[in-house]
Structures are given as structure tokens and as C-alpha cells.
Amino acid sequence: MAYSATADEHHDEHHDGPAPGLMRWVTTTNHKDLGTLYLWFSLIMFFVGGSMALVIRAELFQPGLSLVQPEFFNQMTTMHALIMIFGAVMPAFVGLANWLLPMMIGAPDMALPRVNNWGFWILPFAFTLLLSTLFMPGGAPASGWTMYPPLVLQTGEAFPFLILSIHLMGISSIMGAINIVATILNMRAPGMDLMKMPLFVWSWLITAYLLIAVMPVLAGAVTMLLTDKYFGTAFFTAAGGGDPVLFQHIFWFFGHPEVYILILPAFGIVSHIIPAFCRKPLFGKASMVYAMAAIAFLSFIVWAHHMFTVGMPLAAALFFMFATMLIAVPTGVKIFNWLATMWRSAMTFETPMLFALGFVFMFTIGGLSGLMLAIVPADFQYHDSYFVVAHFHYVLVPGSVFAIMAGVYFWLPKWTGVMYNETLGKLHFWLTTIFVNLTFFPMHFIGLAGMPRRIPDYALQFTTFNQMATIGAIGFGLSQLIFLYIVIQSARRAGEKASDRVWEGTEGLEFELSSPPAYHTFTTPPTVR
Amino acid sequence: MSTNRLKFAGAGLLAAFALLLSGSAMASGLPPLNMPEGVTEISREVYGLHMMMLKICAVIGALVFVIMLTSIILHRKSRGVTPAKWHESTSVEIAWTVIPFAILVAVAIPATATLVKMEDTGGAEMTIKITGYQWNWHYDYLDHDIEFFSNLDADSTQAYQLGSDLSPLDVEHYLLNVDEPMVIPTGTRVRLLLTAGDVIHAWWVPEFALKKDAIPGFINEMWVNVEKPGIYRGQCAELCGRGHGFMPVVVVAKEPADFEAWVAERTGTE
Numbered sequence: 106m107a108y109s110a111t112a113d114e115h116h117d118e119h120h121d122g123p124a125p126g127l128m129r130w131v132t133t134t135n136h137k138d139l140g141t142l143y144l145w146f147s148l149i150m151f152f153v154g155g156s157m158a159l160v161i162r163a164e165l166f167q168p169g170l171s172l173v174q175p176e177f178f179n180q181m182t183t184m185h186a187l188i189m190i191f192g193a194v195m196p197a198f199v200g201l202a203n204w205l206l207p208m209m210i211g212a213p214d215m216a217l218p219r220v221n222n223w224g225f226w227i228l229p230f231a232f233t234l235l236l237s238t239l240f241m242p243g244g245a246p247a248s249g250w251t252m253y254p255p256l257v258l259q260t261g262e263a264f265p266f267l268i269l270s271i272h273l274m275g276i277s278s279i280m281g282a283i284n285i286v287a288t289i290l291n292m293r294a295p296g297m298d299l300m301k302m303p304l305f306v307w308s309w310l311i312t313a314y315l316l317i318a319v320m321p322v323l324a325g326a327v328t329m330l331l332t333d334k335y336f337g338t339a340f341f342t343a344a345g346g347g348d349p350v351l352f353q354h355i356f357w358f359f360g361h362p363e364v365y366i367l368i369l370p371a372f373g374i375v376s377h378i379i380p381a382f383c384r385k386p387l388f389g390k391a392s393m394v395y396a397m398a399a400i401a402f403l404s405f406i407v408w409a410h411h412m413f414t415v416g417m418p419l420a421a422a423l424f425f426m427f428a429t430m431l432i433a434v435p436t437g438v439k440i441f442n443w444l445a446t447m448w449r450s451a452m453t454f455e456t457p458m459l460f461a462l463g464f465v466f467m468f469t470i471g472g473l474s475g476l477m478l479a480i481v482p483a484d485f486q487y488h489d490s491y492f493v494v495a496h497f498h499y500v501l502v503p504g505s506v507f508a509i510m511a512g513v514y515f516w517l518p519k520w521t522g523v524m525y526n527e528t529l530g531k532l533h534f535w536l537t538t539i540f541v542n543l544t545f546f547p548m549h550f551i552g553l554a555g556m557p558r559r560i561p562d563y564a565l566q567f568t569t570f571n572q573m574a575t576i577g578a579i580g581f582g583l584s585q586l587i588f589l590y591i592v593i594q595s596a597r598r599a600g601e602k603a604s605d606r607v608w609e610g611t612e613g614l615e616f617e618l619s620s621p622p623a624y625h626t627f628t629t630p631p632t633v634r
Numbered sequence: 635m636s637t638n639r640l641k642f643a644g645a646g647l648l649a650a651f652a653l654l655l656s657g658s659a660m661a662s663g664l665p666p667l668n669m670p671e672g673v674t675e676i677s678r679e680v681y682g683l684h685m686m687m688l689k690i691c692a693v694i695g696a697l698v699f700v701i702m703l704t705s706i707i708l709h710r711k712s713r714g715v716t717p718a719k720w721h722e723s724t725s726v727e728i729a730w731t732v733i734p735f736a737i738l739v740a741v742a743i744p745a746t747a748t749l750v751k752m753e754d755t756g757g758a759e760m761t762i763k764i765t766g767y768q769w770n771w772h773y774d775y776l777d778h779d780i781e782f783f784s785n786l787d788a789d790s791t792q793a794y795q796l797g798s799d800l801s802p803l804d805v806e807h808y809l810l811n812v813d814e815p816m817v818i819p820t821g822t823r824v825r826l827l828l829t830a831g832d833v834i835h836a837w838w839v840p841e842f843a844l845k846k847d848a849i850p851g852f853i854n855e856m857w858v859n860v861e862k863p864g865i866y867r868g869q870c871a872e873l874c875g876r877g878h879g880f881m882p883v884v885v886v887a888k889e890p891a892d893f894e895a896w897v898a899e900r901t902g903t904e
Contacts, residue, residue: 168802168803168808168809169793169794169798169801169802170794170795170796170798171796172796173796174796174876175876175877175878175879175880176875176876179873179875179876179878247875247876248873249873253833253834253872253873255832255833255834255850256833256834256873256874256875259833259875343849343850343851343852344850344851347851348851349834349849349850349851349852350849350852383709383717384711384717385717385718385719385721386719386721387721388720388721388722388723389721389722389723389727390721391722392727414836414845414846414847414871414872415847415849415854416828416846416847416849416852416854416855419749419750419753422749422753423746423749426742426745426746426749427742430738430741430742431738433734433738434731434734434735434738437730437731437734438727438730438731440698441730444698444701444702444705445723445726446721447702447705447706447709448701448705448709448718449705449709449715449717449718450705450709450715450717450718451709451710451711451715451716451717452705452706452709452710452711453710453711453712454706454710462702462706465698465702466699466702469695469698469699470695473691473694473695474691476687476691477684477687477688477691480683480684480687480741480745481745481749482676482679482680482683482745482748482749482752482843483680483683483684483687483745485680485752485843485844485845485846486669486680486684486840486843486845488845488871489836489838489845489871489872490871550665550666550667550668553666553667553668553669553684554665554666554667554668554669554670554840555666555670555838555840555868555869557838557869557870557871557878557879558873559873559878560869560878560879561879562794562802562809562879562880563809563879564807564808564809564810565802565803565808566665566666567665568665569665570665
């Protein structure tokens, strides 16, 4: 693709800098500022959720309760999941979208800037509400992030706060998603037709539709929980004629597309980074788009594979098994396309590429264990065991989180105008990779050997692998301090000046801009040829 | 140059971890790594499916990793290669869509066959109703006049407490032992009916490859035919509150004659 910049933003953009002082961040409607806010918020939540994971792992270091009571342990598993999913991974992707989508499609800003501001500023309130439950009588929610009734209805005073914070997160996500769809469909530069759009834009267009489709479903489910608890309804209470399994169906109708909300933008990011450091165009771009669309469609008809053990009719179990297995096909296409991109390319291995390669490597492991989980008879053994914990952490940590970090390393010099410390970046990658595998790989073994998930204490034969996992988790957590240091250094503009192209093999409109870009970019749209 | 130093550092770390791993594995003997084969026809089929999937996934994974590593080693800029220009091939794309699909069809067939067998709950020779409570199991023998609760044993209960002076290491079958196990006869098709009295629980014995949710207001069904006498242990598998980790499942399978004796003893003394 070729571009011509019709406006030279270097001397055309003297007006409208950021407002001075702290109010800049409260009142801003600038996509770059909001992207920054989202990313910082996500990083803070990553450390908050991570410290909860360390409480979990510390308790599981040896058999017997050694640090916390079981009820607090359950609060930690619940809060860790809610914070990592809704507070760390999703806002990180929205932050990347905010920074990048307008620059990638040649738009001056997001289509709905005020909605954008509101969407972000809901989040600190939502998570303050959620975290405040830790200090309430009865403690934080302890029913697992899946909130299955009747157990969740035993939550104490935290219950309405949990529901309200989930509503707020949902509103924030829906507003972000509407904004992204509106931006992509209306604000592309002339000549940028849909199939010319970069893959990160494509991945977010699909993700945004998933969000709009399923967040209201979650809102409905948790509202029914609320009325069951306080207003005498019996949607999910068997004693009142309700159906506890109905909740699981509704929840996972949200939950499975949610899983892809957490991974599709990662596919997009990796599809930018691999070609850049391979110095070779992405293999099969069109099929990458079709694969993502196919995955998104399938995500709506596989939800019950999260609940094969509830006891469903044979025909239903077979349907959900076959549909789930089908997802392996488009996912395989994506992996193979990345491999084909690497084949006969000229690779270099800067930090973003290392994280992207780590992503492909370890996401493959997570994807393959996912295929094993689809096989219903075997799933009866895997279900709710540590095998599942290993599986979804492989797709979420070396999957989504690695892709986010790859993206940050890739575009951070563009955003700040300075290169980060490459040696430290590589050290961060290697330590993270070693520890992430030390943490999560042994979980496959203890799961297969019969250790259920969400237990605060375990039988003696599981000790060795739990100890490995705990050592890995502590190492993983400490390694992220390197990342924090690197990001802070870049934010302080400490480092060598980055070029406009940043990396040798980059392509795309965002790399036509200066590093750092002006506060307002593409006020006159570029023409894409 | 700093990159080279980093590579050495990385290699050193890897070696250190390999040592650490092998060291800790040797210290305690190798703990269980894999799914048990189990003691029923169904559990062996499930194990077979699991191993088949594991091998297929291992081969596919190895293929992906080998191709990737080959590219990483050969197709790197530092070797002075020039990147190829191609970026599309419809025939290749069709191939790697169709071949995985064919593999999936091939594994779906045995998986379906096993599932059909597992779900066929007819022909039961005796029935036990299992009810999950916070936090114990209740067993009700519908064909005999026997019912009882099954709780975590006293030693485990004492040892798991925060600050307990009884170490879990000194408790036999820590957290996997109960005061009164469920007893079933071998070589008999036993139907298990599952429900719950408060929240959702799940009854799981890995040696039987059976796991099903016990749900208030629902009755779930499964069946087991154990071939060998023995004691089989499992746990609740669905988060059910603070005692979720402390409500094990223990099943004792006895020869039919021994089982009859157990029934006589139970009903005689009650």
C-alpha cells in the first residue's frame, strides 16, 4: 500500500495543544490522552490483580493452610479474575485502540470523543467499588468470577457492589465498542477501503461487535441475580421454580465471546509486529480477516462447552463438541499464516518481535490444550481441574498479555518519541517467558493428576508442581517491575530519539507521522492509494 | 555485543532452571503427571481418547515449533538473507483448512462413540442417590435401607487449619479421606443420581472418569461399573464456598459377596 500525506502535520498543527495541569487528564477528549489513561489504568490493575495472584500462589506453596483462611482465598481467586479480565486486559486493548485506530485509518480522532472520555472515567469508579468490597463485612465476592448461583447469592454486603461495578464495566465497554465501530466505519481516510484496513483495525472492528452483542447479556444475567437476592424473584432459585443452570447458559453466552474479545485484538497486534520484523508482507491477509470473522461467529454457538458437566442431552453435548472443535480450523489458519510470514523472511529479534514470537509459540500450546478440552468424554476429567487453569492462563498470559506487551514495545517509541532500553526489554522478555512457563506448565500435570481448581489446600501428591508454580509466579511478578521501569523511563522521555518509522520494516499510516505525533494528527485526511 | 551477553545470560538462566527442576523432581520422586487410566471400561476409553488427543496435539505442536525454529535459525537478517516477496497462495490456504478439518472429523468419531456409551444410563442393577451439601456428601442407597453423610476425616480436618500443630505430612491420604466412604459392589452396573441441597457441587472420581454437577432442584444421572476392588478417591470439583477444598469423595469397591456382608452389617446395626 502507498500513502501520500496531503497535509504536512509538522507546521500545520500549531493550535490546540493539551490543556495545562491535571485537568488535562480529567477533561480530555483526545484519543491519544485517553489511550494513555487507559494504558496506565490497565497497568495499575495488572499489578493489583497480580498481587492477588501472588496471595493465591503463596497459600498454595505447601499443603495445609499457611497464610489465609479459605474464604479469603476464594475472594482472591474471584477478584484476581475480575480485575485481570475487566481491569487489565480489556482496558489495555481499548487503550491501544484509542492510540492507534485513528492514526492507522487516517482519522483526526475517535468519532465520539466525549463518549470516549466518559467511557474511560467510569472505570476508576467501577474498580473502586469492586475493590472496596475487600473491606466490607463478609469480605469481597468469593463465588468465582463466573458468579454461579446459588453460591453467589450467599455473598454478603459486597453483593450489590459487585453487580453495580459489573454494570459500570459493561457500560464502559459498550461505549468504547460503539465508538470504535463508529470510528472505523465512518472516519477512514479516502481510499482506505475495508480490505485495505490494517489487521489491528479489523480485529477491533470484530471485537467491538462482539462486545456490543454480549455485554448487555451479562448485564441482564447479573440484574437477574440482583432481583433474585433482593426483590423476591426466582430466576435461578430452584425452590421458587427457577433454574440455576439457566444462569450458566446466559453467563457463558456472554462468556465465550468474551474469551475472544480478550484474544482477537492480540491477533491483530501480532499480525502487525511479525511482518515488520520479518521484512515481508503478512501472508494471507484476507484469510486472516475471514478467520477472525469465523472465530467470532463460532464464539456464539459454543458456550455450553464451559458446562458439559451440568448434565445436558446427548444431542446438545455433541453439537457443542463439534462446534467447539471447528474453532481449531480458523485458529490453525492464523497460526499457519504467521508461520508462512516468517518463512524465507529476514528476521530480527527486537523486544516486540520476541514477545510476538513468544505469543505464537505459547498461544499454540494454549490453543491445542483447548482442542483437548473440546472432547466431551475427556472434558469430564479436565473440567474444573488445574488442566483448565493451565489452558486459559496459556491463552491469556503468554497469549493476550504477551501481545499487549509486544504492542507496547512496538508502538511506545512512536508515542513517546524515544527508544526504550532494548537490553532491559530483552531481559524482561526472557525472564517473563521462563517464569510464565514455570508457573503454568506444571498446572497441566496437577490437573490431569486430579487436582480441582479453586481449592485453598491440596493433597500431598500435588506439592512439587505447586511449589514450582509458586516460584514461577513470584519470578513472573518481579519481572514485571522491569516493564514498569521501562515504561516510566519512556514516559519521562529518557532515551535515544526514535525515528518516524521507529523500526526498519514498519508499514502503516501511524509510521508516516512524526515520533512523537502531534497532539492532533490527520486533521486533513491523507489519501491512501 | 550487549545482545550477545544477553544470550549467554539467557542460556545460563535456562540451564539453572533445568537443574532446579530436575533437582526438585528427584528430591521427592516423580509426582503423578498424567490422567489415571482408571478402573472401568469407560475410564480406559476416556484415557485412550485423552492420550490420542495429547499425541495429535504434540505432533501438531512440534510441527509448528520446528517450522518456527527453522525460520528463526535460517531466515534471519543477520545471515544476510533477502526476504521473499510472496504473501498469498490459495492452494496452501485450502490445504491447511481442509487437513485440520479432516483430523477433527477423525477424532470426533471415537469421541462420539464413547460419549454415547457414557450417557446410556439404562440397565442399572442398583441405584445410589448422592446429595451435595456445604460441605459434605450424603449417600442414599435406594435399593437398601442405608443412608449416611460422608465428611472429611478428623485428622485432615485438624491438620488443614491455619496454625495447626498436626502437619499435613503426617496425615495419611490428607484431604482425600472421609469418616464413612461410599461402598459399591464390583462388576455391577451402579446408577448414581446426583443432586444438591444448597449450592452446586460436583462429584468427581478420576479413576472412574466420572464428573457431574450436583445441582439443587435437578437430578443428574451417571453410571459406573468398577472392575477391581479398591479404594478410589476424588474431590468436589465445583466451587461451593469456604469448605470446597474439604469435601472429598471416597468410594470403596468390594466384591459382591463382601458388599452384601457390608449391607447386612449396616442394616442389621441400624
